[in-house]
Amino acid sequence: MATRLSGVARAFGDRVVLDSLDLELRDGEFTALLGRSGSGKSTLLRALAGLDDEVTGTIDVTGSVAVAFQEPRLVPWKRLLANITLGLDAPAGKAKAALAEVGLAERSDAWPLTLSGGEAQRASLARALVREPELLLLDEPFSALDALTRITIHQLVLELWARHRPAVLLVTHDVDEALLLADRVLVLDEGRIAHDISITAERPRHREDPGLVTLRNTLLAALGVSPEGRS
Amino acid sequence: MSVVELARPVERPRATPKGPRRRVTAWHRWLSPLALLVIWQIASATGLLPERLLAAPATIAATAVELTQAGTLPTAIGVSLQRVLIGFLVGGAAGILLALVAGLSRAGENAVDPIMQALRALPFFGLIPLFILWFGIGEEPKILLVALAVSFxxxxxxxxxxxxxxxxxxxxxTTLKLSRGQLIRHIVLPGALPQTLVGLRQALGVAWLALIVAEQVNATTGLGYMINDAREFLRTDVIVVGLLVYSALGLATDAIVRLLERRALAWRRGFLA
Structure with a gap:
């Protein structure tokens, strides 16, 4: 039922990015994947999404997978609704409901290039969720958004996840984002999962939560950054 | 060409306080051509510009009316339009079909692209003697020359x-699980459309050029024939009428493509507006 990876490896030339990596993603669990720049976070996500032909090892994904990328990647010559239904046989009603869920019901006739960054990213989420995935892959989808929009989208993602309950793998470089959203935080280092931390704090969470502050320091140390504010 | 496309919406006058002044400027732009026309007419009337070199504007206008009423001009236009149309359709279909074959698969590219690149280097007006040998002096060589010019x-x-x-x-x-057919239909072809439309405008430009050249060489009907025939009788007025019709037809077909562009690329206009 879960997604299992074992012995997953990928090298670009001489550079080994994923080195015999083992990982299990449990159903309905919100997992955040942290790692330094170039640590292979996106490589791992692309392998799970089936976008990498050269990855080796076993990747066992049961059920459907959907992806929301860093840039929303809407098809610019299709109106919003057609973007949501692209490749689906589902009736338009379902796609409209998905757009309503992300607050874009009124924009279903809009051309993607007329959307704001936040709207486009919400549309991208709707396009992923309308496929009712069992595994939702999010590749730094909030990194290009302004701080205020990001807060709203964080809440939206949590709501959508609570309602549809897919397993989520969120690739991010933002420790706070991981702490606010995820049940489980992974740190990728040297091609393997170096840290695997569960977060049990109740949602909605606050940055100032003492438990989270401690975790933040642990994670920053794991990422090779010395936490600020400590003397 | 695409740069020109991107620039156009900026030129479109907006509803700003500058509006009326812009209109005056636009009107001013007609002054110099009109002045030139007047000077031309005076030069012709005073004999400074002999009619065997260039007819007077008034004479040209009168000749245009006369040729139209006599039916000579409409018939010639019909013949030339038909040549361009058939040549354009044949050449356009061939060009796009070959581009699909080459564009959608590596094997297709290897088969088609080297040949097309080699043929592209041929000066196609230089093919006229061969075309005459192969197809005679009927409609075929003219249509084929247009088709060849359009296809590239x-x-x-x-x-x-x-x-x-x-x-x-x-x-x-891939992540949306589109089939190869769906990928081509929803992503590849619409994605290639803006560039194809640029090609379409270039193609129409060379289509008229190819027709003019083909009709100059040997023709017994059409606009080119009308112009060539007029040269024999020193009818510069008829020659100028023929040239003006050529350019009007060229502008008209270009306008049709621009209309097509505006409809087909509405998704882009939304972004630019």
Whole structure:
């Protein structure tokens, strides 16, 4: 039922990015994947999404997978609704409901290039969720958004996840984002999962939560950054 | 060409306080051509510009009316339009079809592209003697010359349009589980369309050029024949009428493509407006 990876490896030339990596993603669990720049976070996500032909090892994904990328990647010559239904046989009603869920019901006739960054990213989420995935892959989808929009989208993602309950793998470089959203935080280092931390704090969470502050320091140390504010 | 496309909406006058002044400026732009026309007419009337070199504007206008009423001009236009139309359709279909074959598969590219690149280097007006030997002096060589001229810009632009489609959208297609047919229909072809339309405009430009050249060499009907025939009798007025009709037809077909562009690329206009 879960997604299992074992012995997953990928090298670009001489550079080994994923080195015999083992990982299990449990159903309905919100997992955040942290790692330094170039640590292979996106490589791992692309392998799970089936976008990498050269990855080796076993990747066992049961059920459907959907992806929301860093840039929303809407098809610019299709109106919003057609973007949501692209490749689906589902009736338009379902796609409209998905757009309503992300607050874009009124924009279903809009051309993607007329959307704001936040709207486009919400549309991208709707396009992923309308496929009712069992595994939702999010590749730094909030990194290009302004701080205020990001807060709203964080809440939206949590709501959508609570309602549809897919397993989520969120690739991010933002420790706070991981702490606010995820049940489980992974740190990728040297091609393997170096840290695997569960977060049990109740949602909605606050940055100032003492438990989270401690975790933040642990994670920053794991990422090779010395936490600020400590003397 | 695409740069020109991008620039156009900026030129469109907006509803700003500058509006009325702009209109005055636009009117001013007609002054110099009108002045030139007047000088031309005076030069002709005073004999400074002999009619065997260039007829007076008034004479040309009168001749245009006369040729139209006599039916000579409409018939010639009909014949020439038909040549361009058939040649354009044949050449356009061939160019786009070959671009699809080359653009959608590596094997197709290897089969088609080297030949097209080699043929492209041929000066196609230089083929006229061969065409006359092969097809005689009837309609075929003229239509084929137009078709040949049209096929290259459409091939090159459609091919590069297909290859230029954003690879990130192809990845989206993979994650959305699109079939190869769906990928081509929803992503590749619409993605190549803007570049194909650029090719279409270039193709129409060379189509008229090819027709003019073909009709100059040997023709017993059509606008080119009318012009050539007029040369024999030193009828510069008829020659100028023929040239003006050529350019009017060229402008008209260009306007049709621009209309087509505006409809087909509405998704882009929304972004630019």
């Amino acid at each position: 810009p459409l091939y090159l632009n459609t091919f590069s349009g297909i290859r230029g489609v954003d690879g990130k959208l192809a990845e989206v297609a």
